[in-house]
Amino acid sequence: MATGKINVSVENIFPLIKKFLYSDHEIFLRELVSNATDATLKLKHLTSIGEAKVEYGNPKIEVQVDKENKQIRIIDQGIGMTADEVEKYINQVAFSGAEEFLEKYKDSAKDSGIIGHFGLGFYSAFMVAEKVEIITKSYKDEPAVHWVCDGSPEFTLSPAEKTDRGTEIILHVAEDSTEFLEEYRIRELLTKYNKFMPVPIKFGTTTETLPKPEDAGDDYVAETVEVDNIINNPNPAWTKQPTDLTDEDYKNFYRELYPMQFDEPLFNIHLNVDYPFNLTGILYFPKLSADLQVQKDRIQLYQNQVFVTDNVEGIVPEFLTMLRGVIDSPDIPLNVSRSYLQADGNVKKISNYITRKVADKLKSLFSENREDFEKKWNDIKIVLEYGMLSEPKFYEKAGAFVLYPTVDEKYFTLDELKEKLAATQTDKHDKLVLLYASDKDAQHSYIAAAKDKGYEVLLLDSPIVSHLIQKLEADNDKISFARVDADHIDRLIQKDEEQISKLTDEEKDKLKEAVETVVPKATYTVQLEAMDSSAAPFIITQPEFMRRMKDMSKTGGGGMFGMGNFPDMYNLVVNTNSNLAGSILATEDAAQRESLVKQALDLARLSQNLLKGEELTAFVKRSFELIK
Incomplete structure (x- = not known):
């Protein structure tokens, strides 16, 4: 029997392995099964090129748990090791057998699937074991050997009675790692890490009943057989x-x-x-x-x-x-x-x-x-x-397939939209304006008004749409986006001839003053607009830039697109050609005129879902009073 000292370049290597080298103790099983897989695939390669004069057969890897004796066994039918190879690959930490094998057979073995890189995988066993044994016999005609180490640099190497090719690793599980003696835990790890390993992995057996033969009589007794429980899919x-x-x-x-x-x-x-x-x-x-x-x-x-x-x-x-x-x-x-990527x-x-x-x-x-x-x-x-x-590389290609749907469920690419809008919008602007809605229900009245005028309205309702349209506008200087409830769309697109106001300049000033007396100036900017008399008398819009910035700040918060908080700011567009505008001007009683403005403002706010709490209650009460 030979004795010796493992050749390590760092003193107390085992505590280092146990505490620091590996990020998670559970990966010991992944490493040992990977080693067994490498040993099997090496043999497959050597037999395929005629260097190993043995029958490859149908090898598998077996994992066994012996809870009573506190042991875990990993058994393979792979290439095995001679005494010299144990000395070379096991007793010299960080000398990778897989790496040397790949270098030796680099031309013929490059696609063999051999995994090992570092020569450290085996020593992960000491993260959970207080003692480790290796019983191994090489495919070469040499005696089997038995290696034992108790977690110190001391080891023993002696002859073994093993007669079949391959390697058996025996882990004597330490007291602080007895969770790995539970079969469910080992099954969980094999499923997590080794579910698609290229060599079949056996973990236990299952009992199957053989089918009844056609010529069996009534006294036939069903036969059962034990079948290997293969836990992985080697050919995913x-x-x-x-x-x-x-x-x-x-x-x-x-x-x-x-x-x-x-x-x-x-x-x-x-x-x-x-x-x-x-x-x-x-x-x-x-x-x-x-x-x-x-x-x-x-x-x-x-x-x-x-x-x-x-x-x-x-x-x-x-x-x-x-x-x-x-x-x-x-x-x-x-x-x-093998747990973290390197730069x-x-x-x-x-x-x-x-x-x-x-x-x-x-x-x-x-x-x-x-x-x-x-x-x-x-x-x-x-x-x-x-x-x-x-x-950026995805953005370059995205124009060929990214779609922009309309509220009517028609789909266009950006180039198709440009072509369509160029044929329908006038040349009064140097940009094509793409109208869109972000909430089909909340913006229904604005969508309906835009469609009545023949405008196409896109439905862009993802939470990052504000960021996306900023980028699209930056990269396409001939287009701009405007949400359908943003700055008045006729002014943006100017498809129609401008309406002539029925009010004189003096009446406009008086109307604006009457509205501004009631409307909160910190939130609303009053704008007078000559529109068709059938259009809504009061319309609330948001300045497109401020609304977009606010949406972007909501999307990010403090995260991906965080941009701080933006105040609520709106435009109140008053239709100077509406009957209500005339009624406000004609009402001499200040309280009644204020009530008219409040009611019209709240109706406009209601259509934008801006009326809530006490203000909504007051609006409902006032509406009932007006009905009476």
């Missing part, structure tokens, strides 16, 4: 070619990823690139509500089918973190615990690629079946609008 959808998958395959994989999610995805994007980096994956567009309070961290990041994290910030553009799915890349740089040029390249791929897919969906794309628009618009604001 993202590892296959898109041409080999149907729509139903993609939906089934979505259900496999999110078994508690009952909605169907709208569509998927299959990622598959091998230059200038390797990346595969499937992203799903789920149905999203029209707000920004959506659940993020639903995209899972894998490295060669090993789960790494669901925090994909940096790799996936921020606007796409609202999606769901899987990204797998061996080229994403990770630290030794690297590849990360930005991958992010840019995903942005471009998503934009190309959206364009093809729009071009191939516009009608279906329009039906899905309300479910995806918040993601795309956010993408236009946050990702």
Whole structure:
């Protein structure tokens, strides 16, 4: 029996591993199963090139829990190790066997799926174990060996009686880690980290009843057999070619990823690139509500089918973190615990690629079946609008497929709108004005008035629309947006000939004075406008700039678009050609004239949902008095 001291370059390496090297103790199982997977895939590669003269067979990895003896076992049927290899790979911390293997076979093994990078994964076992044993036999014709270490730099290495190829790791679980002796806990970890590992993983068995043979008699007794409980799917959808998958395959994989999610995805994007980096994956567009309070961290990041994290910030553009799915890349740089991304040029390249791929897919969906794309628009618009604001490369491509619906559920691209408006608006302005509503019900009267005049009204009701139109206006100097209840639309668009006021200048001054006596000057700016006599006598609008700034401040608060607080400011537009204007001028009694103005103002406020609380109560009471 040989004894020796593990060759480490840092004193007390085991406390360092246990406390600091790994961010989460539960990943010990991921690392050990990953090592077992590497050992199996190495053997597969060596047999495929004829270097290993053994039968590969149908190997699997088995995880066992022995609660009574406080042990966890990870058993593989892979490449195994000789005594010299144990000395080389186990007793020298941070010497990676996988890395050396890949370097040796870099031309033939580049697509073998081998995971290891750091040579530290095995030592994660000491985060939960007070003693670790390795019993291993190489595929080479050499004796098996038994390695034991109690968490100090001391180890023993002796011959073992193992006759079959592969490695068995035995963890003697420490008192502070007995939670990992619960079968449900191990099943949870295997499902979380190893659900899609490329080698079958056995965890326990299940009993199945064999079907009754056709020629069995009435006295037939059903037979049962024990079947390995394979806990993973070694061939997940993202590892296959898109041409080999149907729509139903993609939906089934979505259900496999999110078994508690009952909605169907709208569509998927299959990622598959091998230059200038390797990346595969499937992203799903789920149905999203029209707000920004959506659940993020639903995209899972894998490295060669090993789960790494669901925090994909940096790799996936921020606007796409609202999606769901899987990204797998061996080229994403990770630290030794594989839990956090490191700053690297590849990360930005991958992010840019995903942005471009998503934009190309959206364009093809729009071009191939516009009608279906329009039906899905309300479910995806918040993601795309956010993408236009946050990702310049996405914004460059978005014009080809981003839609602007009208209140009548017609859909236009921005270029289509420009062409349509250029044919209907006069040349009195140097810009085309795009009218829009943000709340179809609250702004109904304004929408109706605009439509009566033949104006097209868009419905832009996402919470970030104010930010989006600011950007669109900045990048398109020939268009401007105005909400339908903003500064009076006839003045903005000037489609119609101006109406001539029935009032003299002296009567206008008197009317304005009578209204301003009642209207709060801090909130309302009174404007006189000559309109058709059938139009509303009092109309409340908001200065477009101030209203937009206020909307933007609401969207952000102190967060994404925070811009501070803006006061409520409105225009009160008085139609000088209305009968009410004449009535106000004709009323000699000051109290009665004030009541007329108050009632008209409150009606206008009511149409804008601005009348609440005590003021609403007073309005209702006054209305009943007028009826009497």
